Structures are given as structure tokens and as C-alpha cells.
Amino acid sequence: MNPRAHTARDGRTRERILTAAEQIFADRGFEPASIRAIARRARVSLPVLYYYFGSKTGLIRAVLERRFGPLRTEHQQALARLQPSPGSPPPELETILEAMIRPVLRLAEADARQGSVVMHLIGRVIADPTPAIQDWFQEHIRNVRQGFLELLARHLPQLPRAVLLWRYEFIWGALAFMLCNRSWVVRKTDGVCDPLDTGTLLPQFVQYCVAGLTAPAPRGSRARPRP
Amino acid sequence: MNPRAHTARDGRTRERILTAAEQIFADRGFEPASIRAIARRARVSLPVLYYYFGSKTGLIRAVLERRFGPLRTEHQQALARLQPSPGSPPPELETILEAMIRPVLRLAEADARQGSVVMHLIGRVIADPTPAIQDWFQEHIRNVRQGFLELLARHLPQLPRAVLLWRYEFIWGALAFMLCNRSWVVRKTDGVCDPLDTGTLLPQFVQYCVAGLTAPAPRGSRARPRP
């Protein structure tokens, strides 16, 4: 195709394909995105995609792993840092929430100038009901989720487990929504709210979540279940 | 196709197509859903879809209008009912939130036995970045959104406008997430939380939102902007 591409034993082709795929997956969705469009954007021919990734599914997995792998690592490091060491006071609720949210916002912010590709990609992952994608994501977040839930539970011992689970989902649900529908939020609020404005969103959201988390359990919620 | 279909001047064909389309849009998304699959499920031939709806886009619009039209009507009626009449006390914050949320949950609950089709459809609408769909939805919710925002603002006069807007988005974001990812939430919580369990979700969520809404504005939020 491009004659200079022949000289590229430099290993950049694979990255170029991943970047192109990521962009197209993000704004078209996994299923309607065509590998032909991806190849075109990456300036390679079709079989190169199969050479590197085997199939469209393999390409999807590679795209997800490249972005969400580092995010998980960051979350795991934050969890390790927040483990209450004997003798030192446990972390504040705000600190825990910031550790949950900030890496996601940073990820979203980092690619803002590339058109918020990663943010939309998150939305695609969440909204796509394909079992392969849902299973991957479920497995991907399992440990991090468990870790943050335990940290929160230690802070809110009086809260029934079910209520904490509900509220944990409320938090991630709102965050996912903010990130995946950024342009929509901007339009609806006439530009007042922009989820990419991390400096504003983070304190706003943390404050809101702390209030929600520390609210008393609603009437009728079962008390702490017996172990 | 089916010879008995010829006797169907009964006007049920159109409804059958809409129902089939709704199901397939819900679990495949608008773009990857094929009108051939829709026609197959509705047991009609392809051109019938074009006879009734003109194009795939027209079919999408009709499907959305059939479900979301009544929802908007219900919201508008609730808003009219909640308009503070002179002499009577203004509605409680819980009442407003219930009026916002309950119609959505009822819609979701009503079709639970059909496999939560409408819930997934909501998710599709929210996640789909196609301008045609986003524009439709934006226009669709404009008035209702404005109405509820005003009701809430009257209850929280000390809250800067921007903070209220953020929190309003947090509420709808979490709710949309709950509904669109029902099976995922169920799996993640080992069945403890089921967004379809309206009787539990509604009080849990209202309590959480009231706490979040009434939290003080975070430090650094601009005070009430001058008019």
C-alpha cells in the first residue's frame, strides 16, 4: 500500500492498528465497526489485521486490554496504598472515593484531545451486551471491585450489605454515564457541566457520593445480615 | 408468506413489526440490527417494512415513539400534578424524585416478563451516538427535564445552579445505568441487587439521591450566579 510501510519492521504497525481500531470501535460500536474501515484508517491492508490479531474478536480483546489493563493496575496500586496498616488511621471516605474515581477521570482526560476516544470506548463496553465482552469486563474488574467494596464497608459498618451494594452501583453507574455521554451532558446543560472538566467533576461527584453513601439506610432495608 | 396474513386488514401487522423491531433493536443495537431479521421475526416480507415505515430510520423513530411517548406523557402529568398551587404546601423532595423515577421503573417492570426489552432499548438510545437518535432524545426530554429541574431548584434555593445540574445528571446517569445493565448488576452483586425489583430499588435510590441533592455544595463551587 504505502511503499514505506515495507520498511517498518519497527513494530509500530500493531500499535497503529490498535489506535485506529480503538477510534472506530469507540464511535461506531464493536459490531457495526468494520475491520475494513479500521485497516483503511491504519493505512494497512486487510490481511494484516488477521496476521496480528487472528480475527475481529481478537482485535477487540487487544484494544480493550491495551487501555483497561493499565487502569486496573492503577486501581490495584491505589488499593495497596490504602490498605490500613496497623497503627495508622484508616483512610477517609473521600480518599477512597478519589482513588476509585480519579484514575478513570485521568484516563478520560488524557485522551480528551484525541476526541475522547477512550471514554466512548468505556461506554461501548458497558452498553454492549455481547456475552464475550461482558464476561471479559466482569472478570477484569472483579478484584478491584472487591477491594473497594471492603474498604467502603469498613467505613460504613452500620450499613446493611445490600444497601452498600446498591450504592456502589449507583456510583459507578453515574460515573459511567458521565463519561460515555459527555457531549450529551454538555449540550443538555448548555455547557455548564463538562465531564471532561476533571477539576470540577471530581469534587462535585465525590461530595455527592459521600452524602449518598453516608445516608441512613432506607426504612425496610434488612439490618446487617447474620454471617 | 403466511397465507393467512393476507386476511389481516386488521391493522395488526404494523404493531407486530414494531414489537419485533423493538426486541431486535434492544438486544443488537440500532445499527447492527438488520431489517431482515426484524421482518423474519414479525413474519412479514421485507418490503412491508418499507411500506409502513419508509426506511430503517423511520422504523427506529416509530419504535422509540411508541414506547417513550407514553413515558413523556406520564412525566408531564406528574409535573402538572406537582405544580405548587397557591395556598397548598410545595411537594416534598422525596415526592419529586419519586415522580421522576417511578414512571421509568414502571415502564421497565411492565416488560420484565418479555425479557426487559424496553429497558435495553433505553440503554441503546442512551449509548448510541448517532446524531439522529441523540437529537430525537434530546428534543424528547427537553420539557420534562426543564420541569423537574425547576421543581428541584425551588427546593434547594441555596444550591448553585451548576451544582444542581451536575447532581441532576448524576441521578439520571445512575438510573439509566441500573436499567440498561440489569443482568450485569445482578451478576456482580450475586443476585443481591436487581434493578427490576422496583419495590427495593425505588426507596434505596430515592434515599440516596435525596442525601446527594441536599449535601452542601463542594468548596470552590461558585455561589449562586448573578442573574
Next chain:
DNA sequence: GTTCATATTTAACGAACGTTAGATATACGA
């Protein structure tokens, strides 16, 4: 019974899809 708008059919168009076969170019080790 003829007319005519409504409703539905079969058949096909061109385009795009995911994937693969087979050939060719490149760069390094012998």
C-alpha cells in the same frame, strides 16, 4: 361485477461485510 386504494409478495440491485488463499517483499542468520 368492476374499480381502486390498500396491503403484501417475489426477485433482484449494488454495496459492504468477515475471512482466507496465495503470492511477494523484507530483514536477519548461516
Next chain:
DNA sequence: TCGTATATCTAACGTTCGTTAAATATGAAC
């Protein structure tokens, strides 16, 4: 210099896509 593994190409396979043309069946009006 000659293989040989790596990397990339052109070309094509069969399938599905959204859409349309043209014909036919239906049921009510006259």
C-alpha cells in the same frame, strides 16, 4: 549469498446488508 521466518500485499470467496421495481392479492365502494 542463500535460505527462512516475518511482514505485507492483491484478489477473491460467500454472505448479508438496505433498498427498490414490478407484480399480485385483498376488501370495500360503486
